[in-house]
Amino acid sequence: MSEITLTINGQQCKGKQGDTILDVCQANGIDVPTLCHYKGLVDIAACRMCLVEVEKERKPVPSCTYPARDGLVVTTNSEKIEKYRRMILELLFTERNHLCAYCVASGDCELQKLAYKYQMDNTRYEYSWPDKTTDTSHPYIVLDHNRCILCARCIRVCDEITGAHALDFSKRGWKTNVSADINQPLGESSCISCGACFQVCPTGAIFSKASAYKGRTSECTTVFSSCPICGVGCDIKGLVKDNHVVKIESPDLTKPRGLLCQMGRFETLYTPAERVRTPMKRNSKGQLTACTYEEAFEDIAKNLGSNGSVAGLASGKASSESLKAFAELMDKGFGSKMVDTLDGDDFRTVTMGMTKFDAKAGFATEAKLEDILTADSIVVIGANPIKTHPVIGSYILRAAAKNKANLVVVDPLRNPFTFRTSVWVRPAEGKKALAIKAIIRAIMEQGKTAKAPANFAEIDIKKAAKDLEVDSHDLFQAGEILAGSKNGIIIYGEGVLQYKDADMVALILNLAALINTQPRVISLKRYGNSRGAWDLGISNAKSSVIDELAKGKVKGVYLLLADDLAESQSLADSLKRVEFVVAQASYLSPVTAKASVVLPSLLWTESKGSYTTLDGIQKSTVPMVKPGNDIKPDVDTLKEVARHLKKIRA
C-alpha cells in the first residue's frame, strides 16, 4: 500500500492509501474527539464530533469518513472547529433526556467525558424533553431511549460483528429510535443476547441489569481471563469491585473469540443454583449436613478405600488440572478402570466415526473456529449453535451476511439462522443419515466425485426425497451449492451425537471430504473443557460408565462435577443403585441430593485452570474473585482424598 503525506495542524503526517483523515490523525497521535466511531466498525459519520477543516473544502468535514489524500491540508483544532464541537455536544444533550445525576453510565459515559473536555457548563438551546420509553423486556439488557444519541454503534456491532442484525433504526428524523426487529420489545426480538451492544454503547442507553449501579469502571480492578463455559474460549475482561464481578467485557470485540455471548457475559454474573459452601456428609438420620474436610475425607476413605468397584465420572466443565488429578486419583488411589466423562458417549461416537472414515484421520479432520469466518459454504447438521455455542452461531451468521457464504441446514426440528439460510433440508425425524447420503449423491451428480464414497451410485435422490418427506429440489440445490464450494465447513452437534451413531459421523466426514479435499468439520462438544478431558484420555472407557452405574454393579462412584449444574435427572437416577456416591460440585443439584459425601468446588471465576477449546486451543482462566468459606481448589481436594486413601491402606 502506498504511503501518503498530509499536513495536519501544520505538522507533516504519514498515512496509508485508503486511510481516513481520522485514521491518520490517530496514527500520528493527534487527538480528534469521536462518539459514533468505534474501532473495527464501519464509520458512518453520525455524530459529527470528529469534524475537521480541510483546505479548499467549503465546510467542515467528518474526519472518520473523509478519505485521506496525499497533500491534504487539515486543521483539527481551530477555534471555529472547537466551537462547533461544543455546539454539537449541546445539541446532543438537549435532544434527549441526558441527565447525568441519575444516569447509570455517569462516570463511564463518553458523551459526559466530552462535555467535561469542552467545558460544557450550560446549554444555549432549549431542552426538548421528548417522551422516550425504556425497554426492560430483555432478561439481561435494558434499552433506555432517553439516553440514546443515535450513534448506531449498537446497530453496527449487532450487524457486523454479532451477525444477528436484531437492532436497527425505526422511524425517521426527530422520531428516530433504535429498535429491535420491527419495533418489537428487545426481550421478544431476534436478539441473541450477546451483549456487544451494551459494551459499545457510549452512553447509558444500553446497559446490563446485572451490572447497573454496581460500580464504575474507574472503581473496578480489571482481570484478563478467558471464558471456559462453552468451549469457544473467548477472551474476557472482568471488572471486579469488592470481590464481586461487576461486569464482563470483551478486551477487543472485533478480534476472533472476542465477541462473548450471554453465557459468559451475563449468566456468569448471576447465581444459577445454591452453592455448596462446605463439605457435607450423611448423618445418622441420613440427612446431608455440613462437616469438616477431614471428616469428609475420612468418610470417603472408610467407605471407598476397601471397596472393589469404584467408578469415576467427570464433567467436562472441570479444568484440565482438576481432570488430571482426578485421573490420577482414580488410577492410583482407587485402582479403577471405570473412568468416564459425562459426555463419554459423544467422545466414542466422534472418534469411532473418524476411524470409520479414515483410520488415521483423528481430530486432524476438525477445523478451527476461525475457518467459519472465511468459509464459502457452511453445512449445519443437527445443531443449534446460537443456543449452545452462541459465538459459533454468530460466526455462521457473519459468514453468511458478509462473505455471502451459502448456508445449508440439515435439521428436522429448527433452523436458527432463518433468512440467512440458502437451503433448509428438513428430513423426517431420525432420517438425517439418509438426508446426508442424498446430499452426497446430489454433489456427485454435479460432477464432483474426486473423493466420493464408492457405494453411493445407487441412491436415487427423488426416491430419497419422498422417503425424507422433503422437496427433492432442496436436495439438488444443496448439492449444487456444495459442489461449487471451494472452502466449505461442516458443523454438527447434539442432534447427531444423541444417536450415538458413529456411521453418521463417518458420513458427515465423507460429505466434508467431498466438499474439500481436506475435510473440515467442527463437532460441537457439550462442555467447555470436553476436548481437554477427551485429550487427557478420561473418556477412554469402552462403554458408558453411566450405563454401568444403572446396572447396579458398581458399589461406589466419585463424581467430579466442578461448576456443572448437573440438572440431568437421568444421571441422578443412575445413582440410585450405587451404595456410596461422592460428588465434588459447586452447586447443589439432583445429583448432590443423592450423594453420601459432597465436597465443595470452586467456580471458574474463582480459580486458575487450563481449558482446551473445542477446536483444541489451550486457554486458561485467571481468578477474578476470592472464594468464601476457605473452599479448597479442586486439585487440592482430589490430592487430599488420595492421601487419605493411602493412609487407611497403610
Added chain:
Amino acid sequence: MAKVKIATVWLESCSGCHMSLLDVDLFIVELAKLVEFRRSPITDIKDFDDVVVGIVEGSVGNEEEKEVVEQLRHHSQIIMALGDCACFGGVCAMRNTLDKADVLKRAYIDTPSTYKGKIPRSPGVPELLDKVYPVNQIIKVDCYVPGCPPEPEAIKYGLTELLAGRIPVVPSNMMRFD
C-alpha cells in the same frame, strides 16, 4: 476594602449546593473576610438589596421561583448558576417528560400513603410551571458551576475568579455532572 456583597437563592433543589458552598474547608474563613452574604438561606435574610454576585441553586419550576430569580437578576451585577439543577435542570427536571396534571395527581392523590388526597390550590401555594427550567432559560446567567453537588474545588475556583474580577469557566478537571 469593602466586602463584596453576595446574595444566594435556593430554588427547586435539595440544598446540597448550599451545603457544598459551606463545605469548602478553610476557604470559608477566607471567604468570610472578603464577602458579605446578604439575602440567603444561610443568613435567613428575606429581602433583596443590590449585590455584586447573585448565586442561584436549583431549577425554576414554579411561579414563586420564577419571581425570585427574576428579582435576583434585577439586584445582581453577575449571576452564577450553581449546581446541575441551575445549569441543566437536574433531578427536578425528571418531571419534564410527564404531563403537569399527571405529576400533581401522582403526588397528591395516587401515592399509596395518601388518603382522600386533593391537589392544593390556594393563593399561598405557587402554581407549578408547565416544565422545570434551567436558570438560563428564565434569566441571563453570566457563569456556571455544574455538579450534583459541585466539587468544593470548583466552587472555590468560581468564587476566587469572581473576586479577582474575572468571569469563571470551570476547567475540565473540576467539571462534574453527578
